[in-house]
Amino acid sequence: MLPQRPSFLPMSSSPRDAATPVVSAFYDRFPYPGDPLQDGPPPGYNWRWCVDSAMAAALGVLSAAPPSGTRTWRILDAGCGTGVSTDYLCHLNPGSTVLAVDISAGTLEVARERTRRSGAAQQVQELRIEQRSLLDLEQEDAFDYINSVGVLHHLREPEQGLRALARQLRPGGVLHLFLYADGGRWEIHRSQRALSLLEVGTGGEGLSLGRQLLRELPEANRLRRHHEQRWALDTAADANFADMYLHPQETSYDLDRLLRFVEQADLRFAGFSNPQVWDPARLLQGELLERARALPQRQQWALVEALDPDISHFEFFLSKGDVEPLEWTDAALLAHSGQRNRCLWGWPSTSLMGPDLEPLTIAAAQLELLQAFEAAPAGTPLGKLSLAMAIDERLLLARQLIAERLLLPVRP
Numbered sequence: 001m002l003p004q005r006p007s008f009l010p011m012s013s014s015p016r017d018a019a020t021p022v023v024s025a026f027y028d029r030f031p032y033p034g035d036p037l038q039d040g041p042p043p044g045y046n047w048r049w050c051v052d053s054a055m056a057a058a059l060g061v062l063s064a065a066p067p068s069g070t071r072t073w074r075i076l077d078a079g080c081g082t083g084v085s086t087d088y089l090c091h092l093n094p095g096s097t098v099l100a101v102d103i104s105a106g107t108l109e110v111a112r113e114r115t116r117r118s119g120a121a122q123q124v125q126e127l128r129i130e131q132r133s134l135l136d137l138e139q140e141d142a143f144d145y146i147n148s149v150g151v152l153h154h155l156r157e158p159e160q161g162l163r164a165l166a167r168q169l170r171p172g173g174v175l176h177l178f179l180y181a182d183g184g185r186w187e188i189h190r191s192q193r194a195l196s197l198l199e200v201g202t203g204g205e206g207l208s209l210g211r212q213l214l215r216e217l218p219e220a221n222r223l224r225r226h227h228e229q230r231w232a233l234d235t236a237a238d239a240n241f242a243d244m245y246l247h248p249q250e251t252s253y254d255l256d257r258l259l260r261f262v263e264q265a266d267l268r269f270a271g272f273s274n275p276q277v278w279d280p281a282r283l284l285q286g287e288l289l290e291r292a293r294a295l296p297q298r299q300q301w302a303l304v305e306a307l308d309p310d311i312s313h314f315e316f317f318l319s320k321g322d323v324e325p326l327e328w329t330d331a332a333l334l335a336h337s338g339q340r341n342r343c344l345w346g347w348p349s350t351s352l353m354g355p356d357l358e359p360l361t362i363a364a365a366q367l368e369l370l371q372a373f374e375a376a377p378a379g380t381p382l383g384k385l386s387l388a389m390a391i392d393e394r395l396l397l398a399r400q401l402i403a404e405r406l407l408l409p410v411r412p
């Protein structure tokens with residue numbers, strides 16, 4: 001039995017990053033993100049925070065289903081900010097245990113109010129929201145899923161932060177990270193540097209002078225144009241503007257540096273959580289695409305990075321332990337069970353909104369197969385589903401549904 005710890009230890013007595021005092025004070029002034037609070041569940045869904053979907057995307061397959069068929073997870077939201085992600089994590093993973101930590105007291109006040117108003121705690125077995133550094137979690141049991149979006153790049157030593165999160169992840173667990181990418185932040189870095197040279201500071205004055213700068217630069221100026229075309233909407237809230245242009249501590253990565261960063265923590269890269277961005281088919285066609293497709297995976301990503309200077313962040317999954325690429329042979333597929341992706345709107349119907357909230361029409365037979373998995377006892381393999389459907393058709397439909405991420409394969 002672990003000793004009970006108070007919900008807040010003075011930060012000075014806990015392990016922390018050298019940037020913690022300045023970063024926590026910054027977010028006390030500008031709690032991020034500045035999304036409005038609302039009564040009731042958060043709008044829509046985000047499959048990256050629906051742990052079943054995220055685990056299946058990262059690992060290719062879910063572990064055996066519990067007899068109840070309902071999965072509950074131990075989830076950590078490391079650097080939860082004003083609790084937008086925490087709110088989704090609670091609503092999208094009913095019955096789970098959620099710990100959300102952040103170093104900024106001001107930010108956590110908003111997170112507590114957000115989750116109180118949305119009824120997040122009623123969705124889960126336990127929700128704790130605590131003022132702690134992600135470096136200071138050693139007394140916690142391991143987590144199945146760790147979400148840390150936009151956080152590690154604000155530590156003086158992000159490597160130490162990633163190693164701390166890796167220690168908290170159970171073997172077979174998945175970590176979802178979001179980190180800044182150099183390429184698409186070229187203009188932001190310039191503006192940040194200009195504001196720093198102008199000594200506008202990281203508070204209210206910086207905010208008004210920063211907005212003035214991007215409003216008053218010549219119309220054709222690249223920094224102004226880029227801001228207006230790309231970021232004006234995202235930075236409408238003051239906290240979001242400050243986060244982008246006034247931050248006292250940030251690092252960004254290119255692909256090589258990112259992959260080295262992951263390796264030093266002894267974690268495995270388990271895929272981008274926005275894979276469509278990294279598909280060369282988004283940018284190339286014909287012979288050039290064929291040549292691109294012939295490259296090893298890492299080179300394909302390098303090619304996309306070179307061709308698309310607008311990529312401003314990396315979002316990706318890491319796993320603790322190797323991810324074996326699964327070969328969906330007929331025999332393997334028939335022996336596996338399946339679970340309907342819960343991140344869908346309109347279920348049960350042939351007209352759905354898919355995991356990325358995109359409109360989808362599925363065939364009646366696909367719907368029938370998904371419904372058969374839902375009705376069967378947990379763990380029933382595809383080959384044993386009671387369904388008037390030939391084996392070849394089951395295999396074809398299951399492959400299509402897995403590719404569309406509507407069906408999540410489950411280990412027998």
Ligand SMILES: C[S@@+](CC[C@H](N)C(=O)[O-])C[C@H]1O[C@@H](n2cnc3c(N)ncnc32)[C@H](O)[C@@H]1O
Binds near residue numbers: 033078080102134148
């Ligand atoms: C850009 S905000 C991201 C908030 C949230 N993850 C989101 O994306 O909506 C970064 C957050 O990380 C928190 N943070 C920075 N260093 C931290 C640390 N060492 N431990 C925990 N939280 C930290 C900051 O206080 C801030 O709230």
